[in-house]
Amino acid sequence: MSDVLKLERLSKSFPVGKRLFGAPKGVVHAVRPVDLVVQQGETLGIVGESGCGKSTLARMLVGLLPATTGRIEINGEPLNTADPAAFGRKIQYVFQDPISSLNPRKTIRQVMEAPLKRLHRMDSAARARRIAEIFASVNLREDFLDRYPHEFSGGQAQRIGIARALAAEAKILILDEPVSALDVSVQAQVLNLLGDLKSRLDLTYLFISHDLAVVEAVSDRVAVLYFGSVVEIGPAEDIFRAPRHPYTRLLAQSAPVVGRPLRAPEGRETELPDPLNPPTGCAFRARCPRATEQCAAVAPDLTAGADTDHRVACFHPL
């Protein structure tokens, strides 16, 4: 297996209170330096709560946001958006809100043709053939092509979004909360479709979600993000069965499970740290029952335990 996507010390910070001239008033570190490797054919799940930086990370990977520091390698080459056509053939993105990711004033055919025309320079006959092929693979009828986005349900629109990403023939797909806007019965349709496509077309997924159960159901490995940093990464079955970071355990315990009695899993201060005024040391320490002085002084690095696949950024892992 080869590494198709490699992030090295990738970070993003946003200036706050910009001025026309001179330095901004403050800086928010949305993503702190992150190292990740995604291997050919795997699904890496990324979980985290709102504001943890998971969407910022995803948008950097597809070049929609420039990184502040660090580097991204795709198939061993550094990320290069100079030629949009070449770049779009390597990596694609499926958006969270299926309806708003489609231009309300374009027909589905126009939406589908854009990547074929711009990325693959196909003529119109070739485009029609290819669209028919893709639509068959995502179970959409071809008579949808001449309709406008508002005529579709969320599940159908999301399949159109997936179809557009497939049209680029990129081997890496970044899926940013692809099912969180959908109803459960439809959510499963889309997840299963994604699973089929992956094995059929030999794709690699980076699957971002806040829903632990969904991530667990589709991922080979999972990375847990908190306050812009990866706090734990490991095989999907281990992460939730035997979490080692206290935050991962908190997440797993908070997920509602039928039949488990209701209790608030934490009683202490529950707010995320203030991004403009981040705490020293470990960002989770204010919420952590195991926090010690050491946690306040230094931020822990991701370190492997006995099992090298499962790494955790904690001085006192579970």
Next chain:
Amino acid sequence: MTQFLALLLRNRLAAAGGIVLLVVVVLAVLTPVLPLANPDATDTANRFQPALSRAHLLGTDHLGRDLLSRLLWGTRLSLAVGFAAAIFAATLGAAIGIIAGYFGGRTDNLIMRGVDMLMAFPYILLALAIVAALGPGLGNALIAVAAVNIPFFARNIRGVTVGLAHKEFVDAARLSGLGHGRIILTEILPNVVPVIVIAMSTTIGWMILETAGLSFLGLGSQPPQADLGSMLGEARSALITNPLTSIVPGAMILVIVMGINLLGDGVRDALDPRLRSGALTRPMPATRVDRPTPPPAETEEGGAVLALSDLQTQFHVKKRVYKAVGGASLAVRPGECLGIIGESGSGKSVTALSVMGLVASPPGVITAGAARYDGQDLIGARYETLRRLRGDRIAYIFQDPLATLHPLYKVGDQLVEAIRCHRTVSKAEAWQRAIDLLKQVRIPNAESRASSFPHEMSGGMRQRVGIAMAMANDPDVIIADEPTTALDVTVQAQILSLLNDLRRERGLAIVFITHDFGVVGQLCDRIAVMYAGRIVEQGPTEAILTTPAHPYTRRLIACVPELGEGRRKLEAIPGLPPAVDRLDPGCAFAPRCEKARAACLTGEIALAGSGQRAVRCLFPETEIPSEQSA
């Protein structure tokens, strides 16, 4: 397009404006072929002829020129200049606005500050300066009027573009390999065009006035050429002695600008999707009730504090009737939590909003059934009665606390308002009570937090304020509509346990609306499952989750991924829920159901069962002895 015209013509004022304008435009276009006198031929012997005199229908001006001819030629010129200026200003202004809005950052900053500077001049001064620099003449007046109006378009269009430039479809286009130019032309521009049209339709009248103003001052059309402004200017000296020469062009300006403005308003309303869907019609304070059948008799349901029987709510949109709720019967007792679960469009929220008449009317109409609070039917109750009960005895918690809290008031003041709406207490007392409430919902530092604004709080904290507000008057029933859907799981767990404690401590009845089986499983005593506007199954939570009777319930539960089951293929229900404006007879789930038989597609299927459990299915998964119908 036909829909647009139909909407436009439904607005009578706009239609009238359009017709008047059409007549004027047709006259102006036909002017060269009409049998008119030469507008510039002077005849000083016949100056100031009255109207209806021979050969001069509208009389003559101070040089004896035919007023009718001058009026029509002048109108033609004024209209042409006004339209040209509008198109010129719209094109340039839109281009500037789109570029500023799309690129943002420093480009935006520099362009917009320039535009701001342009706007800081009084428009007439700016126009005068431009004409002074270029010299008088109609062409230069046109340039001046267009230039003066560019900032208006630029600012408007920039605002719209900023919103569009961050839309996901623009990102998607970028990833499809489109460059900036193509994105602007094919993604942004089509979405901006309606705004440009609206802005133009409302400013053309203004531009015609401004051109007339410049001509009036002698800076526009030069004699002997007539336009409406210069006609007014020349008539000024004879205003008292011969008012006709002023009235004729003045009245024409009035008619044109009035017609354009009325039509422009109509165009704006017809193009704006929000106004099209009826947002302009003022919603009624309570949902309209139109019950052809008398409400069903009260059933003795062991001490229910809130009981719905056969509630039906519909949306009447044009000729379509959406049966959002097609007969819901529910009851909740003090201290009990009833979960209503269903997918989007199943009618769960509309059911809850109907109770207090909170469904927007138009288009909502409650067409049948009753909602009894303590035996009193709330459907069709007087508005005053509803208002007294709203927030006092029956309170709501909504999904998005950021949208339900007022952004400009401190949360403490909003709580005080909720309390003083129903109780006559002093402000200080109410403030103290607000702090107590915030403490009850476990907001740390309640005293200082009461002085915070909603945007200063996190989502979880805001929802706690929402709950505190619902609790403000110690209600008997709280209807919570997806209160945790917008929250993170760790925060959701806290909110749920808070609600659970509150109902145990105070004997509160909770109607909890959600799409999440995990949440109902933890909080609710009983569940009602809704599909296509009807309850398809209800019963105790435990029983429904372990032995669902309706195929829909069983398969929906199977769809929910649960943590701890590892990597797997998930269950799915093929197909989509039906549209509630075209419901076929029989079971609404039948087209998606693998157990459906011919019998499922005919007639009404009753919600049948015994005791607490009931199911609306002919071939349920588990048999429920049906001795009584629920």
